[in-house]
Amino acid sequence: MNAFDYRMPRTLDEALAILREYGEEARVIAGGTALVTMMRQRLVRPSCLVSLRQVQGLDRIEATNGALRLGALVTHREAETSPLIRERLPVLSETFRRVATIRIRHMATIGGALAHADPNQDPPVTLMALGARVEIRGAGGQRELPLREFLRDYYETALEPAELVTGVTVPLLPAASGAVFIKFLPRTADDYATVAVAATITLEPDGERCREARIALGSVGVTPLRGRAAEGLLSGERLSENLLHAVGEAVKGEVDPLSDHRGSAAYKREMAAVMVGQALTQAWEAAQRSVRGAR
Amino acid sequence: MTFTQECVIPVERERLWDFLMEIPKVGRCVPGVETVEAVDGSAYKGSLRVQVGPIRLSLQGTITVEEQDRSAWRARMRAEANDRRVGGGIRARLSLTLAPAESGTRLMIDTDLAVLGKIGEFGQPIIRKKADTLLAEFAQNLRAALAQ
Amino acid sequence: MTRLIRLTVNGRPHEVEVPTYRTLLDCLRYDLGLTGSKEGCGVGVCGACTVLLDGKMISSCIALAVFADGREITTVEGLAEDERLHPVQQAFVDFGGFQCGICTAGQIVAAKALLDAIPNPSDTDIREWMLGNLCRCTGYYKIIESIRAAAERSHT
Numbered sequence: 120m121n122a123f124d125y126r127m128p129r130t131l132d133e134a135l136a137i138l139r140e141y142g143e144e145a146r147v148i149a150g151g152t153a154l155v156t157m158m159r160q161r162l163v164r165p166s167c168l169v170s171l172r173q174v175q176g177l178d179r180i181e182a183t184n185g186a187l188r189l190g191a192l193v194t195h196r197e198a199e200t201s202p203l204i205r206e207r208l209p210v211l212s213e214t215f216r217r218v219a220t221i222r223i224r225h226m227a228t229i230g231g232a233l234a235h236a237d238p239n240q241d242p243p244v245t246l247m248a249l250g251a252r253v254e255i256r257g258a259g260g261q262r263e264l265p266l267r268e269f270l271r272d273y274y275e276t277a278l279e280p281a282e283l284v285t286g287v288t289v290p291l292l293p294a295a296s297g298a299v300f301i302k303f304l305p306r307t308a309d310d311y312a313t314v315a316v317a318a319t320i321t322l323e324p325d326g327e328r329c330r331e332a333r334i335a336l337g338s339v340g341v342t343p344l345r346g347r348a349a350e351g352l353l354s355g356e357r358l359s360e361n362l363l364h365a366v367g368e369a370v371k372g373e374v375d376p377l378s379d380h381r382g383s384a385a386y387k388r389e390m391a392a393v394m395v396g397q398a399l400t401q402a403w404e405a406a407q408r409s410v411r412g413a414r
Numbered sequence: 415m416t417f418t419q420e421c422v423i424p425v426e427r428e429r430l431w432d433f434l435m436e437i438p439k440v441g442r443c444v445p446g447v448e449t450v451e452a453v454d455g456s457a458y459k460g461s462l463r464v465q466v467g468p469i470r471l472s473l474q475g476t477i478t479v480e481e482q483d484r485s486a487w488r489a490r491m492r493a494e495a496n497d498r499r500v501g502g503g504i505r506a507r508l509s510l511t512l513a514p515a516e517s518g519t520r521l522m523i524d525t526d527l528a529v530l531g532k533i534g535e536f537g538q539p540i541i542r543k544k545a546d547t548l549l550a551e552f553a554q555n556l557r558a559a560l561a562q
Numbered sequence: 563m564t565r566l567i568r569l570t571v572n573g574r575p576h577e578v579e580v581p582t583y584r585t586l587l588d589c590l591r592y593d594l595g596l597t598g599s600k601e602g603c604g605v606g607v608c609g610a611c612t613v614l615l616d617g618k619m620i621s622s623c624i625a626l627a628v629f630a631d632g633r634e635i636t637t638v639e640g641l642a643e644d645e646r647l648h649p650v651q652q653a654f655v656d657f658g659g660f661q662c663g664i665c666t667a668g669q670i671v672a673a674k675a676l677l678d679a680i681p682n683p684s685d686t687d688i689r690e691w692m693l694g695n696l697c698r699c700t701g702y703y704k705i706i707e708s709i710r711a712a713a714e715r716s717h718t
Contacts, residue, residue: 120583124563125628146468148626155585155624156605160532161500163468168582172629196618220694223606225618226625236467273540274467308693309607341543377542 120158124167131177131256131283134169138281139258141167147283149192150226152219153235177230177285180204186290187211191230191254191283195242196221198229207291210298210317214245217302220309230284233269236276236342239311239381243270244337245300247345248317251289257282270342294413295330296321297405301398303390306381312338313381314390318398320353326410329353332399334366338381339374339391346373349395358403366399367392416526417542421553424518425560431484431512433560434521437477443555445548456480462495464548466540471497471533473504487512502531523549567631571596572640580627586620587611589627590637598638598667602696609695612668613637619675638667641674650674650712659708661699669695673709683713 124141128134138145145167148154157163171177177192180201187207189198198204199215218224218241232240233253246266253269255262258281266287269277278284292298298319302312315337323330332353334346349369356362376387423430434440437458441450450460456479464471475495482489489510496503509524528534529541566579571594578593590596590613599622602610606621613622614636615629641648650673653659660666669692676683676691683691688709697705 122563123582125565125582125626151626151629152606152621152624155626157469158583159585159604159624162532163470164499165468170628220607220609221691222609222612222619222621222694225615225620272467273543274469341540377540 120155121161121164121166123165125170126167127170127173129173129175131174131285134171134174134283135256135258135281137167137169138283141169142280145169147171147231147234149228149231150194151231152223152227153231153237171230171283182207183288186288188286188288189229190286191233192228193230195219195224195227195229195232198242199224208249208289208298210300210319211242211245211249211289214241214300214317217241217300229287233266233287234276234278234284236270236272236274237311238270238273238340238342239338240343241300241302241312241315241337244315244335244343245298245317246287246289247343248298248319248333248335249289249292250333251287253284254286254288255282256285261285263288267342267345273341292319293321295324295326295406295410297402297407297409299398299401299405301394301401303394304381311381314338314376314387314394316391316394316398318395318402320399320402320406322403322406322410326407327357329356329358329403332402334370334395334399336370336374336391336395339376339387341375341377344374346370346395348373353399358400363396363399367396370395415529415542416524417545418522418524419545419549420520420522421549421556422515422518422520423553423556423560427487427512427514427519429560430519430521431487433556434510434512435479435482435489437479439559440556441477443552443559445551445555450477460495464544466544471500473497475503497533500532502529502533504529504533521553565628565631567628569630569633569635571635572637578627582626582628584627585623586613586615586625586627586630586635587622589630590622590635593627596637596639599671600664600667602664602668607694607696608665609668609672610665612671612695614671614675617675617678619672636671636674638671641670648674649716650677650709653708653712653715654705657708657711658704659700660705665695665697665699669697669705673705673712676709677713677716681713681716683709685710 126137146165148168149171177190179190181188195215195218199212204212251266252263300317303314304310304312317335319333321331332350337343349366370392371388374391376384378384438450441447446463448461458477462473473495478492480490491508493506505528507526511522513520563582564579600610602608606624611623672695
């Protein structure tokens, strides 16, 4: 690794001031799992690391109005094991559980993961299906962006220079909903996905027809994607083989995977359709269970 | 990896060809190019910066024009560049063809690109995506340069 | 740039001046002479560098040494009490949980963390917890057996 200054601000404002001071030469470090790995491979060579490890108040998990809010420094392991998240949004804690290994999850933070913006990551896929919003703080103050606007391209986000992710707000699911995360990884269990799908289904009060579906896909583009055309096909419909087939075909048209050692683009395209079918079936069943449970 | 790209430039073929064969001039239209200098008749050296998120590559290398056939409106070039810090580089063979188009000239570029070393391990899938963005910006710069 | 860090390793306080780019693994091995933890892959995947940071297992090859300032580290060297091996270490010896030994320190530290968190783990618990500790020699069966035995012994 290259030599670098290491600064440990105690407040967000201090951190932002250091970022402004160093400009492009500084990078924020939280858990460091992605950044240190890239630095060891000499892919990035910042002359200053701004550590957030001493900044207070960024590691809370709280229930807010119809949503959960996770501070940027919440680790994957904390999110995975949080009783609050397990109770209110089990699909989210289950997603965090699938990331890499426990060692990585002890260090890697949600803020760092979002700022890293690798389209192969798991949590952003579920967060996108749930309609999460990213909190950003900079010199101009605080702002909030829907996750799908925050993630711009491979390793690129909407963060301006000297801006930080401070948290993410995740709306809870309405009643009569089921949500599922599927990680398809034909290689080792600690790898990134070949294809990942997060699907939510909300049923009409009769428990038969779909009122709203959301499908988010990971590892099939330069960012996680929402399968909007596929979602549109599900509105107002009953689950059926034909419907799932049509949805699968729509998904194939919406994804734009890159070929890599986890699979060719063609393979990922096919598996995206298969995994969406599985996710929707499971989410539908979960939604129906939730309707029956409520009666 | 191989890929084909094309763009339409609103000038006649002759003018576009002459511009494209002036490597230092056209080199400056490539986004991220910092320097292009002639070494001798058909060889040039240059440097190019490419960025993917936090990863910045600084490629230093050479471009050789292997074939120029104005009558067939076809040129072939070879480029080799390395990033010494990251450890890796690119080897590219480019084939340029000009064809008439409704609103000017269609420039077609066939690229055969090998990405070596560290960049190759990490960068293969991204490079293809970047190539499309690069071409779009290149075409824009080209149009602007020719409009003068 | 260097930083003076104060960390507790295996219960003993240390003061070390480290360059900021020093990984925790290198600090443990070279600055503190604790060569039990090994560098296998250098990217946090193989688990040979597993240590506990405030009781939680991490990959020390991708942790900066400066992260450990003010914190408690446990390495494989800190598990035995005087001449008595930790139950996990003893079980690895008794049940053949290692061959070449390169992954073993990481396996043992991870297994100790498992038994601290889940004193009576099922086989599924063991496999899931240990999935990030790779071994090229044993095929994992003896590692799992050793951990199971250590868990049973810790109950008697």
